[in-house]
Amino acid sequence: MKTIIKIAWRNVWRNKLRSGVVFASVVMGIWAGLFVVSLSIGMMDQSKRSTIETQVSHLKIHAKSYIKDEKLVNDINPETLVELRKLLADEKRIKSTTERTIVDGTVTTAHGFKNVKIVGVDPLVEKTVTTIYDRLDTGTYLNKVKNNPIIIGRSLADDLKLDAGKSVNLSFITADTTSVSIGFKTEGVYSSGNGGFDKGIVFVKQDDLNDLLMTESAVHEIAIMCNTIEDAGAVVDAINAEFTDIEARPWNVVSPELGYTDEMMGTSIMIILSIIIFALTFGIVNTMLMAVLERKRELGMLLCVGMNKRKVFTMIMFETVFLSLAAAPIGLLLSWGTISYFGAYGINLMNVEDAMYQFGYDPMVYTKLDASVYGIITLMIMIAASISSIYPARKALKYNPAEAVRAI
Secondary structure, three states: OHHHHHHHHHHHOOOHHHHHHHHHHHHHHHHHHHHHHHHHHHHHHHHHHHHHHHHHOOEEEEEHHHHHOOOOOOOOOHHHHHHHHHHHHHOOOEEEEEEEEEEEEEEEEOOEEEEEEEEEEOHHHHOOOOOHHHOEEEEOOOOOOOOOEEEEEHHHHHHHOOOOOOEEEEEEEOOOOOEEEEEEEEEEEEOOOOHHHHHHEEEEEHHHHHHHHOOOOOOOEEEEEEOOHHHHHHHHHHHHHHOOOEEEEEHHHHOHHHHHHHHHHHHHHHHHHHHHHHHHHHHHHHHHHHHHHHOHHHHHHHHHOOOOHHHHHHHHHHHHHHHHHHHHHHHHHHHHHHHHHHHHHOEEOHHHHHHHHHOOOOOEEOOOOOHHHHHHHHHHHHHHHHHHHHHHHHHHHOOOHHHHOOOO
């Protein structure tokens, strides 16, 4: 067996050009495959984190009636709210909470109008749950303008040609069907990274909104950040076990598309890697088949002098495996270095910022790849190399020794 292995290794490097082409193909295939996967994971992970930090939090609590019909009157019952606050204060898995008042309304300027959700927040408390305050393109976060400040999204600002310091008119209907139309001053313009969210959500002070709604403290939504995202499920179960008129929902239920994307990530990785390996397999098969055809006379002589077909088959299999595995470590090392670098410094896609923004991605993308993926692709390469060697090896076994030695 040692002799067969030595012969196979030497055969790999007899034709350096041919072996070098395959070697380079395997290296570049591994690098390209892992880099594309890491880029996809980085974008998805960044989008997930951004969505959780700006929109859905780890979990949200609403009145069951509000989930069915998002009307102003379907707020959380005051008595339930008192008991809920006690439970949330005692729950050690919760890091921070914020209460919101929400009403449907219209933002109007001289350049047009847009239907939006008006979200009343306590600015200081809201900062502990969301990162909107840290995503302002211009202006400040509900702490400078004294009378009726408002924070609007970048998409909405572009549509209505607004900027910090300009006035808008908010219109909405109170619980007793009274129509309210009042001026607000744009204190800041935020960019959450999601164009749809930025176009449909505006933030005002909760006290200002409740005064206009002529209610003391209507709470339609409680957003919660846990110590870790994994704690969300347990906290949801604890809350739902205590109350019947409200419902807590984790981030993947509040935003099903986000949960689906997260679930599909593993499948997507395997599909991309399988496509890359499948393409490499054809390249390896083609190269080894050419090597077998070129060495027809040599293989015929080996069969004539007593090398049995099993040893010839084994030799060609070893050649194929050596050719693949010799390139794999370099491909993996190159991938690791590239992914680590761009994972630390990011890839600036500012030239397509608008397109990224509309699809909910930040223009600065950081690559990310779990260490287990390197092991998975190494195993896939070994399997692919073994499979690739079968056809060329079987082709060699079909040679007639007497005819093969006379081949030119």
